[in-house]
Amino acid sequence: MAAINIKLAVDRSCNRVLFADAGSDFVDVLLSFLTLPLSALQCCASGAPSPGCLSNLCDSVERLSNSRLLKVEACHGMLLTPAHTDEFRWCKSTHIPPGGARLGSSSHSSCKCWLIMARVLHVFEQVGRIGTSTDFVDDKQRFVISDDMRIKPASTSSMQSLPQAFGSDGTVHNFEVVEQLVGWEQVLSMLKASPSKNTVLTDAFLANGTDDMAARATVKVKPSINHKILPSDQDAAGLFSQESKIKVFFDTREKKVMYAECNHEFIDLLLGFLTYPISCVIKTTGPGACHLGRWSDNLYGSVTDLLNAKCFTRCLAPMMLLDPSAMPFIALSNMTCHAALNCGCPKDDILPYCFRRELVESGRYVVDDDLLVHQGSAMSVMKHWCGRNKVMVLEMDITIGKPEALALLRAMLTSKAVLTAQSSFVARPT
Numbered sequence: 001m002a003a004i005n006i007k008l009a010v011d012r013s014c015n016r017v018l019f020a021d022a023g024s025d026f027v028d029v030l031l032s033f034l035t036l037p038l039s040a041l042q043c044c045a046s047g048a049p050s051p052g053c054l055s056n057l058c059d060s061v062e063r064l065s066n067s068r069l070l071k072v073e074a075c076h077g078m079l080l081t082p083a084h085t086d087e088f089r090w091c092k093s094t095h096i097p098p099g100g101a102r103l104g105s106s107s108h109s110s111c112k113c114w115l116i117m118a119r120v121l122h123v124f125e126q127v128g129r130i131g132t133s134t135d136f137v138d139d140k141q142r143f144v145i146s147d148d149m150r151i152k153p154a155s156t157s158s159m160q161s162l163p164q165a166f167g168s169d170g171t172v173h174n175f176e177v178v179e180q181l182v183g184w185e186q187v188l189s190m191l192k193a194s195p196s197k198n199t200v201l202t203d204a205f206l207a208n209g210t211d212d213m214a215a216r217a218t219v220k221v222k223p224s225i226n227h228k229i230l231p232s233d234q235d236a237a238g239l240f241s242q243e244s245k246i247k248v249f250f251d252t253r254e255k256k257v258m259y260a261e262c263n264h265e266f267i268d269l270l271l272g273f274l275t276y277p278i279s280c281v282i283k284t285t286g287p288g289a290c291h292l293g294r295w296s297d298n299l300y301g302s303v304t305d306l307l308n309a310k311c312f313t314r315c316l317a318p319m320m321l322l323d324p325s326a327m328p329f330i331a332l333s334n335m336t337c338h339a340a341l342n343c344g345c346p347k348d349d350i351l352p353y354c355f356r357r358e359l360v361e362s363g364r365y366v367v368d369d370d371l372l373v374h375q376g377s378a379m380s381v382m383k384h385w386c387g388r389n390k391v392m393v394l395e396m397d398i399t400i401g402k403p404e405a406l407a408l409l410r411a412m413l414t415s416k417a418v419l420t421a422q423s424s425f426v427a428r429p430t
Contacts, residue, residue: 003181011173017147017201018165018175024139025127027151031136032123034279034299034321044191052413053371060373067375069361137311148198149295151302153309198294243401250394257419258384260367268359285410369419
């Protein structure tokens, strides 16, 4: 795939990209960000803090894998790099990484960055090919993209709605037009800028990034969500369909949850969050509530804007972006061509679209307040009791249904004390 050509409007006075002028190829790649699994944010963090306790869940997968507590080794790959190769079984680009060394490894199997970005790379590799299944928007149109990833068809009204392009007196900022080639390295730069910044284009394409003044000048745009868009009936591959029971130990003196004891069902729920596509997180938690950065809300809202402007080439594309399955590309392929799922997993062990419900072995587990998961043992339990008076500890049995699961998902993205953050966990003594 050749590099994508875009034009950037750069305000040199504050070293900021005001907007980008681009075609459908660049927009298709940006929209594919919505299909990334939640675990991709940890891979994109590049040393920066990831939202809430996301990093602890990813670390727990490694810990459980090392203890041989995952059901199958394939689950380790599905949780940390959920873009299963069967999702792109007709796409050569997902089997042989181009320039593997510059992505961090010369080996397909050892490069998590390569694997977890497979959905975006799949779209990037297909750009420019006629009639591919990843052509989201009309290739005859031009689009304007704001620095915080709001996408609209290019028009006078779209330009006037860009707050970054105008000064406080309503005058357009002076800007320099910069021709930019977007290769895979630049796509990765945008992904790595996304989790922590709302100035994605500036941080990806300008050497010095934004200064504090430019960052403060950002005007918030309220995201919108079209809940009428062909809703699916699978509820994120069934992540919330099964109840689980846990035992919570609450320190009444410190007013915090020490830990939870549970069976494998609760661990399956927590680890399943990692496979949840970013757009599903936004749809489930609500606009502005998922705390993944305004860029994600803006991209999600842009799908509705582009749908209203009749920019999509296929009627199923908005559903894939706004309400995807755990494996959106293979789900879309099955809906459009009715092809059988070519998956190595036993058919009776998987949910539709290759999502495994049972991820860890049966047994007892201990979950810390910050969602680090341990195999139940004397040490994993007693470390929480050091220096505590057992009289001050309240023991509660909690049933985790859909409302509690949704609350956990929200708290996982916002809090470092997820179990304590759940008011329902401290309001129902046994």
